[in-house]
Amino acid sequence: MIDAMTLLTERNSAPKLIEPAPGAAVREAIFAAALRAPDHAWLRPWRFLTVEGEARQALGSVLERSLLRREPEADATARERARCAPLRAPLVVVVLARLKAHPKVPPLEQRLSAGCAAHGILLATEAQGYAGIWRTGAAAFDREVVRELGGGEDEEIVAFLYLGSREGKAKRLPAMAVEDFVAPWNGPTQDKETP
Ligand SMILES: Cc1cc2nc3c(=O)[nH]c(=O)nc-3n(C[C@H](O)[C@H](O)[C@H](O)COP(=O)(O)O)c2cc1C
Structure with a gap:
């Protein structure tokens, strides 16, 4: 099994996914x-x-109906693209955020938690030799899509995770410098006296 730091630093989304999907x-x-x-x-x-x-295929029909609500004039190519989108992987996992009223945990924190769960799914998928990609698109934000998936009014789609086996080689990872994103903070820029 891949070691944890390699997984965390080299996770790589796979746009092309084929059988097999992760088993039970x-x-x-x-x-x-x-x-x-x-x-x-x-x-x-x-x-x-x-x-x-x-x-x-049923999910594809849901996506096509969503497209037609947004774009009633969508042409056959666009309709087919929407209809066939879920066929791009053997397994699609829909991650729903289920928002609850809570005095200390605002909806944003709950959405972030659901996003972390989605990331956990991608990492655990890759750790076990499979691959995946997180997709959303306009349909993810369509309330009717949530309803057609059986979701309640308190639920939102956070991710369509496409999972399966990677087709082809993983892409080269972009070089990024940690220091471009990290800086020490040593206090407010203007000295503020505590009253
Ligand atoms: C919330 C969210 C939504 C995304 N939606 C899409 C999408 O609809 N289509 C897509 O191609 N990539 C989407 N991505 C980006 C891919 O999942 C992926 O991160 C990107 O292709 C970069 O590849 P990498 O993860 O290997 O760096 C989304 C990512 C996030 C976090």
């Missing part, structure tokens, strides 16, 4: 990793739907 035991570990997302007050503000086999 691998999937169990993937979702167990998701459930370890940081979670203020342990609200568990997430839920996951697995979409595979013919259900991907």
